[in-house]
Amino acid sequence: MAQNRARPLSPHLTIWKWGANMAASIIHRVTGTGMATVGVLVLTWWLVAAATGQESYDYFLGWAKHPLGQLVLIGLSWAFFQHLGSGLRHFVLDVGAGYELNTNRFWARATFVFGVVMTAALWGYLLFVKG
Amino acid sequence: MGTGTGLGRVRGLGSAKHGGAHWVLHRMTAVGNLLLLPWLLISLVRLPTYDYTTVTTWLAQPMAAVPMMLLVISVFWHFRIGLQVVIEDYVHEEGTKFASLTALTFYTLGTGAFALFAIAKIALTGTPN
Ligand code: HEM
Ligand code: HEM
Numbered sequence: 419m420a421q422n423r424a425r426p427l428s429p430h431l432t433i434w435k436w437g438a439n440m441a442a443s444i445i446h447r448v449t450g451t452g453m454a455t456v457g458v459l460v461l462t463w464w465l466v467a468a469a470t471g472q473e474s475y476d477y478f479l480g481w482a483k484h485p486l487g488q489l490v491l492i493g494l495s496w497a498f499f500q501h502l503g504s505g506l507r508h509f510v511l512d513v514g515a516g517y518e519l520n521t522n523r524f525w526a527r528a529t530f531v532f533g534v535v536m537t538a539a540l541w542g543y544l545l546f547v548k549g
Numbered sequence: 550m551g552t553g554t555g556l557g558r559v560r561g562l563g564s565a566k567h568g569g570a571h572w573v574l575h576r577m578t579a580v581g582n583l584l585l586l587p588w589l590l591i592s593l594v595r596l597p598t599y600d601y602t603t604v605t606t607w608l609a610q611p612m613a614a615v616p617m618m619l620l621v622i623s624v625f626w627h628f629r630i631g632l633q634v635v636i637e638d639y640v641h642e643e644g645t646k647f648a649s650l651t652a653l654t655f656y657t658l659g660t661g662a663f664a665l666f667a668i669a670k671i672a673l674t675g676t677p678n
Contacts, residue, residue: 461621
């Protein structure tokens with residue numbers, strides 16, 4: 419395959435400034451990649467441990483209940499809600515809607531609020547209501 | 550590069566060289582994830598505890614095992630396409646790109662096979678007690 423090294427390919431990170439919309443875009447990629455690596459390994463470990471037997475499942479559970487494990491699980495659930503929010507935003511952008519600056523910024527910000535609120539609600543319930 | 554129509558000249562460019570079908574599949578699996586992951590989350594939240602017996606008894610039911618298998622297929626397919634996009638954006642050297650995409654495929658099929666086998670084993674060999 420011919421390759422023209424001079425042709426710019428993303429990412430092109432020399433001229434930029436922070437904004438809600440670009441942050442939402444980058445976080446979508448970071449959360450997707452995080453879930454695809456850490457999340458998938460945890461999910462597979464959980465399933466294989468449950469299929470192997472009591473002992474290996476209890477070993478998994480020990481880690482899942484450990485403060486460090488809880489931190490990983492909280493992080494993964496945040497990644498999930500954040501990615502879900504920005505994924506829904508993607509569907510709207512994909513049909514060509516929502517590009518007006520204010521609308522775009524509003525929904526980008528909304529994904530962050532959604533991600534944090536849903537994560538707090540889930541863990542508030544799991545840790546303090548369900549116990 | 551050809552001298553034909555505008556479309557003919559741009560086809561095969563971009564970091565992926567092609568990818569319309571991938572783009573659509575990525576959205577389809579995203580919708581699958583959107584249905585199946587909230588299902589898993591709600592099911593897990595509704596379980597009374599997370600010990601071995603409770604979890605395997607739950608997962609052994611057809612109404613849990615089958616959606617769980619669909620979830621693995623949808624999520625793993627989705628992230629396989631997603632990570633390919635990420636790799637194509639950052640790895641521009643053809644040899645390294647090929648190696649990265651091969652590693653990604655092995656990773657996806659390897660973890661996916663373990664996950665599906667685990668669900669099948671729990672569902673088909675019944676609950677421990
Ligand atoms: C790690 C961080 C970043 C990642 C992963 C990333 C990724 C991407 C990707 C995948 C595209 C699409 C490229 C394509 O269509 O082939 C893109 C386009 C773009 N990115 Fe980034 N980007 C990052 C940071 C930034 C920053 C900091 C800015 C500046 C605010 C920026 C501005 C843009 C712009 C303006 C486009 C559209 C370019 C065009 O019209 O072709 N990106 N980025
Ligand atoms: C709530 C369910 C989900 C929805 C609605 C969703 C939606 C999307 C959409 C629309 C894209 C395309 C973004 C683009 O073209 O730039 C995407 C990318 C991606 N998703 Fe998901 N997704 C979901 C769950 C997941 C899960 C569970 C994982 C990982 C295990 C994941 C991993 C990825 C990756 C790695 C990408 C590529 C990111 C990039 O190119 O920047 N997604 N997702």
